[in-house]
Amino acid sequence: MVVAVVGCGAVGSLFAANLATLDDVEVWAYDLARAHVDAINRDGLRLTGAGEVTGRVRATSDAEELPPCDFGIVATKAMHTDGAIAATAHAFADGCVATVQNGIGNEEVLARHVERVIRGTTFPAGKIVAPGVVQWDVKGDTTLGPYEERPAPFEEVERLADACTRGGMPTTAVHDARGPQWRKVIFNAATNPLGALTGLTHGRVCEQPALRRLASQLVDEGTAVAQAQGIVLDADPEELIDYAARREVAYDHKASMLQDVEARRQTEVDYLNGGIAGFGRRLGVPTPTHETIQALVKGVEASW
Amino acid sequence: MARVCVAGAGVIGSLFAAHLARVAEVSALTRREEHAAALREHGLSVSGRAGFTARLDASVRPEELPAPELVIVACKTTDLDAVGSLLAGHWPEATVMTVQNGIGADEVIGRHGDWRALAAVTFMSGTRHDDTHVQYVLDTATWIGPARGTTVDDAEHVAELLRSAGLAAEAFPDLRPAQWSKLIFNATVNTVSALTGLPHDRHFAELERPSDLGHLVRGLMDEGKAVAAAAGVELGEDPWEMNVLATQRGSAHYPSMLEDVEAHRRTEIDWITGALVREARRVGVPVPLHETMERLVKAKEDSWS
Numbered sequence A: 001m002v003v004a005v006v007g008c009g010a011v012g013s014l015f016a017a018n019l020a021t022l023d024d025v026e027v028w029a030y031d032l033a034r035a036h037v038d039a040i041n042r043d044g045l046r047l048t049g050a051g052e053v054t055g056r057v058r059a060t061s062d063a064e065e066l067p068p069c070d071f072g073i074v075a076t077k078a079m080h081t082d083g084a085i086a087a088t089a090h091a092f093a094d095g096c097v098a099t100v101q102n103g104i105g106n107e108e109v110l111a112r113h114v115e116r117v118i119r120g121t122t123f124p125a126g127k128i129v130a131p132g133v134v135q136w137d138v139k140g141d142t143t144l145g146p147y148e149e150r151p152a153p154f155e156e157v158e159r160l161a162d163a164c165t166r167g168g169m170p171t172t173a174v175h176d177a178r179g180p181q182w183r184k185v186i187f188n189a190a191t192n193p194l195g196a197l198t199g200l201t202h203g204r205v206c207e208q209p210a211l212r213r214l215a216s217q218l219v220d221e222g223t224a225v226a227q228a229q230g231i232v233l234d235a236d237p238e239e240l241i242d243y244a245a246r247r248e249v250a251y252d253h254k255a256s257m258l259q260d261v262e263a264r265r266q267t268e269v270d271y272l273n274g275g276i277a278g279f280g281r282r283l284g285v286p287t288p289t290h291e292t293i294q295a296l297v298k299g300v301e302a303s304w
Numbered sequence B: 001m002a003r004v005c006v007a008g009a010g011v012i013g014s015l016f017a018a019h020l021a022r023v024a025e026v027s028a029l030t031r032r033e034e035h036a037a038a039l040r041e042h043g044l045s046v047s048g049r050a051g052f053t054a055r056l057d058a059s060v061r062p063e064e065l066p067a068p069e070l071v072i073v074a075c076k077t078t079d080l081d082a083v084g085s086l087l088a089g090h091w092p093e094a095t096v097m098t099v100q101n102g103i104g105a106d107e108v109i110g111r112h113g114d115w116r117a118l119a120a121v122t123f124m125s126g127t128r129h130d131d132t133h134v135q136y137v138l139d140t141a142t143w144i145g146p147a148r149g150t151t152v153d154d155a156e157h158v159a160e161l162l163r164s165a166g167l168a169a170e171a172f173p174d175l176r177p178a179q180w181s182k183l184i185f186n187a188t189v190n191t192v193s194a195l196t197g198l199p200h201d202r203h204f205a206e207l208e209r210p211s212d213l214g215h216l217v218r219g220l221m222d223e224g225k226a227v228a229a230a231a232g233v234e235l236g237e238d239p240w241e242m243n244v245l246a247t248q249r250g251s252a253h254y255p256s257m258l259e260d261v262e263a264h265r266r267t268e269i270d271w272i273t274g275a276l277v278r279e280a281r282r283v284g285v286p287v288p289l290h291e292t293m294e295r296l297v298k299a300k301e302d303s304w305s
Helices: A010-019 A034-043 A078-092 A106-111 A154-167 A178-198 A202-207 A209-228 A237-244 A256-262 A273-283 A288-302 B011-020 B033-042 B077-087 B105-110 B152-164 B176-196 B213-230 B239-248 B256-262 B273-283 B288-303
Strands: A002-006 A026-030 A045-049 A053-055 A058-060 A071-074 A096-099 A116-122 A125-130 A133-138 A142-146 A171-173 B003-007 B025-029 B044-048 B052-054 B057-059 B070-073 B095-098 B116-122 B125-130 B133-138 B142-148 B169-171
Touching: A002 A010, A002 A078, A010 A026, A010 A045, A010 A053, A010 A071, A010 A125, A010 A133, A010 A154, A026 A078, A034 A058, A045 A125, A071 A078, A071 A154, A078 A096, A078 A106, A096 A106, A096 A154, A106 A116, A116 A154, A116 A178, A142 A154, A142 A178, A154 A171, A178 A202, A178 A209, A178 A237, A178 A256, A178 A273, A178 A288, A178 B288, A202 A209, A202 A237, A202 B288, A209 A237, A209 A273, A209 A288, A209 B288, A256 A288, A273 A288, A288 B176, A288 B213, A288 B288, B003 B011, B003 B077, B011 B025, B011 B044, B011 B052, B011 B125, B011 B133, B011 B152, B025 B077, B033 B044, B033 B057, B044 B125, B070 B077, B077 B105, B095 B105, B095 B152, B105 B116, B105 B142, B116 B152, B116 B176, B142 B152, B142 B176, B152 B169, B176 B213, B176 B239, B176 B256, B176 B273, B176 B288, B213 B239, B213 B273, B213 B288, B256 B288, B273 B288
Parallel strands: A002 A026, A002 A071, A026 A058, A045 A133, A071 A096, A096 A116, A142 A171, B003 B025, B003 B070, B025 B057, B044 B133, B070 B095, B095 B116, B142 B169
Antiparallel strands: A045 A053, A116 A142, A125 A133, B044 B052, B116 B142, B125 B133
């Protein structure tokens, strides 16, 4: 089985390195960061922290080098989905492509370029500490399911989930993956931008009663938008927020969006709060708080 | 010659004090001893729209200053109580004029003494370079109205004094329409600017895409207008039109709350958005957007404390 990871940042690297430990899987990584690609080809792709893994991965910045693949795993930042899949789609002419990205709307973008799409949500997290080396911060589960509009065959979803699980990334194949995806999107949209706008870590956001209530307001609006689509959340995002606020979990964690704002990088707000607000508009569900937050974060980006 | 004391010599206080010193006997009541000393020694220089240096008296203690007929309280809203208690027991014959953002400044001062009171809103702006140098940027008007124990004639009298000093000023029988227009404008522009880091520029009037900032700005202003209507106040200028006009002029004004946030100072959120939210509760109008902004700005203050 041949798998190409498209966008080999922190999360993409977790999948690539773990899958590369399997004898029956050939792993490719497509990424535009030249130093990272060169280091992977020279020394392998190394994970440290929650797990010590070195995977033999063939990395490239030239999409033409990718062979025909059974699976693609797209792990770029959400705003780079379109460019990345447009460049690599030829490699998946007979394969299936899964997204493990943040936000909603990535499947729609993939479906404009490839035939068989897999909806995915993943919780593991990490960060690139040096070219070819990724710090694995948090282990966690991944859920995959066929994307309704352009579904991959369920057996194929199961085949990819099985490979990920055997490789050390516990993954479940389900028929409807929207519940886990919306739970994570709502969690991210209710917490990341509050950190980004105030400069507070996740734990400190949750300590302030007024701010914590604002997070709940965002959760409620997001849940209403999910319900209007008949999506049943697999768990309460509020529990996830409180769990993550524990000292031993992510109290001191700066949300990725706060990291982006501090580094003056474009954020994923359009795919988080903007994604929820967009669905809300189409479904006639009001999301004034998500719209407010999105406008403010876009304003922050415009101030650079 | 009229005797005027300006309490609080920040940007606005300095602009009042320097201009008035050309036509009146002016003193400045400052918070810091060295500020008073610098003013006594060097005077107060104005650059920008005017260029001159004014001589004036200054102290941190009211008892060291000549009793004025008019006190202009120009400190930040966060210092109102401190200035009020400093003035307590002094100058019972004086009229006190507050010029702070928001509403209710005259009431805070009134808790410290029963001076006759005028309320004002000022639209002029400047940049403070140091203790004795202020740059005059926007020469827009100060609007004055009666507050307690005063009439529109008293307001007109002070407006006339300001005009003779080279400042734009106008008296109104009821200041609330102007105060409310400015409060709504300020509560919106200051908080959006403080949270985004954007000066008040064209982004604030953009309405093209659903995520454009203009929608939020208009939503905040609509909430404010609903509160004013429920409070029985007919607005002066429309805040949204003020916003569009200001951003079309091409200038990118730095609202004071953005300056506060960048300097990691406490902001005037309790006095601006807080005043609007309190008034909204009183009249029973929901203002969820302003509440969101208030929470975020307060949380941002917490991030550096």
